[in-house]
Amino acid sequence: MDLDTYRTGLDQWLDEHVAELTPPYAGVGTMQERVDHLSKVRRLCFETGWARWGWPEEVGGLGGSTILRAYLGEALASRGLVDPNFYSTPxxxxxxxxxxxxxxxxxxxxxxxxxxxxxxxxxFSEPGSGSDLASLSCRATRGEDGWRVTGQKVWTSFAQFAQRCVLLVRTGTQESAHRGITVLFVDMDTPGITIRPLATIDGSEEFAEVFFDDVPVPFERTVGKPDGGWAVAMDILPDERSTSLWHRGAILNRQMDELLAKAPAESLSPTAVGETAQLLLGFRARSRATQYRLASGERIGAETSIDKVLLASAEQAVLDLVLEGLSQQLVLGDDAISAQWRADFFFSRAASIYGGSAEIQRNVIARRLLDLGPDR
Ligand SMILES: Cc1cc2nc3c(=O)[nH]c(=O)nc-3n(C[C@H](O)[C@H](O)[C@H](O)COP(=O)(O)OP(=O)(O)OC[C@H]3O[C@@H](n4cnc5c(N)ncnc54)[C@H](O)[C@@H]3O)c2cc1C
Known part of the structure; x- marks a missing residue:
C-alpha cells in the first residue's frame, strides 16, 4: 500500500465514519470517557485494517511503510478525533x-x-530519577522462578488504565549504573502493585505514582537481555521523539487554525502569529524528515532531541498565542470548549518536560551532535 492510496482511502473512510469516531463529549471529557472513546476508535481502525498498516505481520499488522502509521495519527488528530497524548503510546x-x-x-x-x-x-521516571534516568533505584532481584520487583515509579501516564507496563528496573550493582538496568514487561494487575493517580494543573489525572512491593515477574517477561535494558531504553526514547511528535504536530496545526478563525484579528500581533507559524513549519519540516528516515529503515537516535526541542517551542508558542487571542474565553469561559482551551494551555507547559526536558535535549544536542564537550 503506497501513501497516496492509503491517504485517499483513509480520508474517505474517515469522512464517512466521522460521526461514529467523534468523541461523545464536548471539551476535555473525563479520563474514563477519553479512554473509552480511544478504545472505540482503535477498535474500529484496527478492524477495518487502517491501524494495521505500517506494523509487521508478526504482530497483527499488514506490513507496509511506517509512514502509513504517521499519516493515520495525523488524520485522526487533525480532525479532533483523538488526543495524540493518549493515542500515540503504541x-x-x-x-x-x-x-x-x-x-x-x-x-x-x-x-x-x-x-x-x-x-x-x-x-521509567522515579521520584529521584527523571533526567538522570540511569540513577534509577526500583530494583528487581532474581528469585527461583522469576524476578521480584520492589520500588516506586512516578509520572507514569495512564498507569491507572494500563494492563501492562514497560518497566525499567535495576538488576545490577549501582557502580555499573548503565549496565545494571533491565526492562520488564509487567502485568499491572499483579498483586503487590499499587497505583495512585496524580492530579495535574490541567485538571485531569493523566499520570500516577506506581508502587511495587515484592511483585513477581516471570523471567520470560524480560525485554532484551538482563542487565542490558539501558540499550532498550535508549531505543525507546527516540521513538518517543519521532512519530508520536508528528501526531502531536497535527493537533498544534488544528489549534492554530481554530485560533486564527476565532480570535478577533486586532487581538493578535502579526509578528507573534508569523513567528509561531514559523516554529510550526520548522517542526513539521524536521519531523517529516524523521518520518522518512524511519520509513527507510534507518535507526534513529540522539538527533530526535532536535525534533523534541522544536515541538516543545512550537507547542508553547501556539498556546501562548491562544492566551493572547482568546484570553477572555481561556481565563473566564465556563463552557466545555473554554475548559478545553484552558487544559490545552496548561498541558503545553509540560511540552518542555515530558519525553525528556528541553534543557536535557539541548545538552544531548550540544554533547552528542555538536561535540561541544561534557557538562561542567
Ligand atoms: C505530561 C507528562 C507525562 C509524563 N509521562 C511519563 C511516563 O509515562 N513515564 C515516565 O517514566 N515518565 C513520564 N514523565 C516524566 C518525565 O519524563 C520527566 O518529568 C522528565 O524526564 C524530567 O524529569 P524530572 O521530572 O525528574 O525532573 P528533574 O530531572 O528533577 O529536572 C528538574 C529540572 O532540572 C533540569 N535539569 C536536570 N538535570 C539537568 C542538567 N544536567 N542540565 C541542565 N538542566 C538539568 C531539568 O531540565 C528540569 O528543568 C512525564 C512527564 C510529564 C510532564
Missing part, C-alpha cells in the same frame, strides 16, 4: 517490544494494544 512502546522482546510475547500483546483492547504504560 508508537513509543511497541517498536522496542517488537525489536527486543521474545517474538512470542510481541505477537501475543502488540495486537491487543493496537486494537484498543488494552493500554500500556511506560515506567
Amino acid at each position: 508508537e513509543v512502546l511497541a517498536p522496542a517490544v517488537i525489536r527486543a522482546a521474545d517474538p512470542r510475547l510481541a505477537a501475543e500483546f502488540v495486537p491487543l494494544l493496537l486494537s484498543g483492547e488494552e493500554y500500556w504504560c511506560q515506567g
Whole structure:
C-alpha cells in the first residue's frame, strides 16, 4: 500500500465514519470517557485494517511503510478525533517490544494494544530519577522462578488504565549504573502493585505514582537481555521523539487554525502569529524528515532531541498565542470548549518536560551532535 492510496482511502473512510469516531463529549471529557472513546476508535481502525498498516505481520499488522502509521495519527488528530497524548503510546512502546522482546510475547500483546483492547504504560521516571534516568533505584532481584520487583515509579501516564507496563528496573550493582538496568514487561494487575493517580494543573489525572512491593515477574517477561535494558531504553526514547511528535504536530496545526478563525484579528500581533507559524513549519519540516528516515529503515537516535526541542517551542508558542487571542474565553469561559482551551494551555507547559526536558535535549544536542564537550 503506497501513501497516496492509503491517504485517499483513509480520508474517505474517515469522512464517512466521522460521526461514529467523534468523541461523545464536548471539551476535555473525563479520563474514563477519553479512554473509552480511544478504545472505540482503535477498535474500529484496527478492524477495518487502517491501524494495521505500517506494523509487521508478526504482530497483527499488514506490513507496509511506517509512514502509513504517521499519516493515520495525523488524520485522526487533525480532525479532533483523538488526543495524540493518549493515542500515540503504541508508537513509543511497541517498536522496542517488537525489536527486543521474545517474538512470542510481541505477537501475543502488540495486537491487543493496537486494537484498543488494552493500554500500556511506560515506567521509567522515579521520584529521584527523571533526567538522570540511569540513577534509577526500583530494583528487581532474581528469585527461583522469576524476578521480584520492589520500588516506586512516578509520572507514569495512564498507569491507572494500563494492563501492562514497560518497566525499567535495576538488576545490577549501582557502580555499573548503565549496565545494571533491565526492562520488564509487567502485568499491572499483579498483586503487590499499587497505583495512585496524580492530579495535574490541567485538571485531569493523566499520570500516577506506581508502587511495587515484592511483585513477581516471570523471567520470560524480560525485554532484551538482563542487565542490558539501558540499550532498550535508549531505543525507546527516540521513538518517543519521532512519530508520536508528528501526531502531536497535527493537533498544534488544528489549534492554530481554530485560533486564527476565532480570535478577533486586532487581538493578535502579526509578528507573534508569523513567528509561531514559523516554529510550526520548522517542526513539521524536521519531523517529516524523521518520518522518512524511519520509513527507510534507518535507526534513529540522539538527533530526535532536535525534533523534541522544536515541538516543545512550537507547542508553547501556539498556546501562548491562544492566551493572547482568546484570553477572555481561556481565563473566564465556563463552557466545555473554554475548559478545553484552558487544559490545552496548561498541558503545553509540560511540552518542555515530558519525553525528556528541553534543557536535557539541548545538552544531548550540544554533547552528542555538536561535540561541544561534557557538562561542567
Ligand atoms: C505530561 C507528562 C507525562 C509524563 N509521562 C511519563 C511516563 O509515562 N513515564 C515516565 O517514566 N515518565 C513520564 N514523565 C516524566 C518525565 O519524563 C520527566 O518529568 C522528565 O524526564 C524530567 O524529569 P524530572 O521530572 O525528574 O525532573 P528533574 O530531572 O528533577 O529536572 C528538574 C529540572 O532540572 C533540569 N535539569 C536536570 N538535570 C539537568 C542538567 N544536567 N542540565 C541542565 N538542566 C538539568 C531539568 O531540565 C528540569 O528543568 C512525564 C512527564 C510529564 C510532564
